[in-house]
Amino acid sequence: xxxxxxxxxxxxxxxxxxxxxxxxxxxxxxxxxxxxxxxxxxxxxxxxxxxxxxxxxxxxxxxxxxxxxxxxxxxxxxxxxxxxxxxxxxxxxxxxxxxxxxxxxxxxxxxxxxxxxxxxxxxxxxxxxxxxxxxxxxxxxxxxxxxxxxxxxxxxxxxxxxxxxxxxxxxxxxxxxxxxxxxxxxxxxxxxxxxxxxxxxxxxxxxxxxxxxxxxxxxxxxxxxxxxxxxxxxxxxxxxxxxxxxxxxxxxxxxxxxxxxxxxxxxxxxxxxxxxxxxxxxxxxxxxxxxxxxxxxxxxxxxxxxxxxxxxxxxxxxxxxxxxxxxxxxxxxxxxxxxxxxxxxxxxxxxxxxxxxxxxxxxxxxxxxxxxxxxxxxxxxxxxxxxxxxxxxxxxxxxxxxxxxxxxxxxxxxxxxxxxxxxxxxxxxxxxxxxxxxxxxxx
Numbered sequence: 242x243x244x245x246x247x248x249x250x251x252x253x254x255x256x257x258x259x260x261x262x263x264x265x266x267x268x269x270x271x272x273x274x275x276x277x278x279x280x281x282x283x284x285x286x287x288x289x290x291x292x293x294x295x296x297x298x299x300x301x302x303x304x305x306x307x308x309x310x311x312x313x314x315x316x317x318x319x320x321x322x323x324x325x326x327x328x329x330x331x332x333x334x335x336x337x338x339x340x341x342x343x344x345x346x347x348x349x350x351x352x353x354x355x356x357x358x359x360x361x362x363x364x365x366x367x368x369x370x371x372x373x374x375x376x377x378x379x380x381x382x383x384x385x386x387x388x389x390x391x392x393x394x395x396x397x398x399x400x401x402x403x404x405x406x407x408x409x410x411x412x413x414x415x416x417x418x419x420x421x422x423x424x425x426x427x428x429x430x431x432x433x434x435x436x437x438x439x440x441x442x443x444x445x446x447x448x449x450x451x452x453x454x455x456x457x458x459x460x461x462x463x464x465x466x467x468x469x470x471x472x473x474x475x476x477x478x479x480x481x482x483x484x485x486x487x488x489x490x491x492x493x494x495x496x497x498x499x500x501x502x503x504x505x506x507x508x509x510x511x512x513x514x515x516x517x518x519x520x521x522x523x524x525x526x527x528x529x530x531x532x533x534x535x536x537x538x539x540x541x542x543x544x545x546x547x548x549x550x551x552x553x554x555x556x557x558x559x560x561x562x563x564x565x566x567x568x569x570x571x572x573x574x575x576x577x578x579x580x581x582x583x584x585x586x587x588x589x590x591x592x593x594x595x596x597x598x599x600x601x602x603x604x605x606x607x608x609x610x611x612x613x614x615x616x617x618x619x620x621x622x623x624x625x626x627x628x629x630x631x632x633x634x635x636x637x638x639x640x641x642x643x644x645x646x647x648x649x650x651x652x653x654x655x656x657x658x659x660x661x662x663x664x665x666x667x668x669x670x671x672x673x674x675x676x677x678x679x680x681x682x683x684x
Contacts, residue, residue: 268521270408275518286585303379317475336468339466345387348388351384352383388447475616496636512650514592519603547611
């Protein structure tokens with residue numbers, strides 16, 4: 242018996258180590274994607290001031306919102322339906338390549354429409370030459386990144402998330418180096434130009450590595466397959482949900498630019514950085530839970546296994562959030578002051594409150610993938626619509642009822658924390674109901 246137990250333990254250790262290495266790789270990538278852009282933002286603010294840097298951030302946020310509206314989020318459909326098609330007909334690779342090509346085509350079309358809109362605005366006199374170029378470069382950058390999600394799904398489907406983390410880290414380093422070099426050589430326009438060049442290069446690399454790996458694992462794409470039943474409805478709901486979630490983030494900066502000008506945009510961008518750092522610890526957990534929950538649901542493991550996974554995740558990230566707040570509270574003012582200059586040190590209180598909101602929300606990071614894995618994207622969409630509406634409403638109220646950008650940002654931060662608390666309570670309270678609906682066979 243002892244020998245049998247010892248063998249069982251030995252069999253369990255490699256997956257644990259593999260999961261840890263995957264988490265480390267994805268976390269390193271997420272932190273790189275948060276830290277390096279923040280460092281380049283620090284350089285941008287210090288070299289150009291809050292007014293010009295606010296214009297750059299505004300152009301980037303508008304481009305992000307535009308592509309979120311055009312993004313069908315085919316990566317979610319790929320992860321859910323490609324394995325089903327592979328099991329049904331052996332042509333999962335054909336379905337994936339079809340989705341991949343759709344994603345690339347939609348991204349190119351959206352970029353072209355965006356560039357035409359910028360050109361029209363410039364000809365009508367609504368934009369200056371410099372501002373129009375900022376928008377154009379931001380659109381090229383986001384257009385190049387449009388297919389990153391579906392390419393990343395190929396790494397998940399072939400169990401290569403660790404390699405994806407490494408690739409994302411290299412992408413972040415390349416973008417950082419090109420944007421920072423452009424900033425020092427030619428100012429904000431070359432800063433955006435460097436980001437666009439890096440995004441174009443990595444788009445090609447992502448596509449080649451993703452498709453080669455998937456075709457090697459699932460076989461050549463030799464047949465033209467029809468979309469599986471339910472995929473279109475699933476994609477519409479997940480796309481809308483992801484767009485709403487993204488707009489709740491980038492849309493905040495866009496609305497801030499319209500309500501408070503570049504100064505408010507810069508303040509919110511700086512103050513939200515610590516929260517973004519923490520969120521990048523939770524995102525890999527959700528990415529790893531997604532295929533795990535799908536396997537539990539499709540294999541008939543029932544809701545007990547799913548609830549166990551999400552409960553452990555909530556407890557772990559709740560503890561991590563508490564430690565993060567305790568460490569950040571006494572040092573945030575000083576860190577922001579050293580990074581951006583003494584004139585920005587007072588933003589520490591806004592940053593800490595937004596960090597608190599990120600920690601509270603991160604405890605239920607599984608809410609991003611649980612409804613999708615269980616085939617209930619409508620619930621996620623309804624929640625994200627409510628959350629996005631409340632966040633935009635909080636910013637609107639803060640901008641209209643306070644006397645300046647700092648007061649507006651502080652009001653928004655406390656409102657964000659309140660929304661995050663309500664959202665966390667909602668997901669914990671509805672966990673059993675969602676898993677009941679997704680695992681009816683266990684009733």
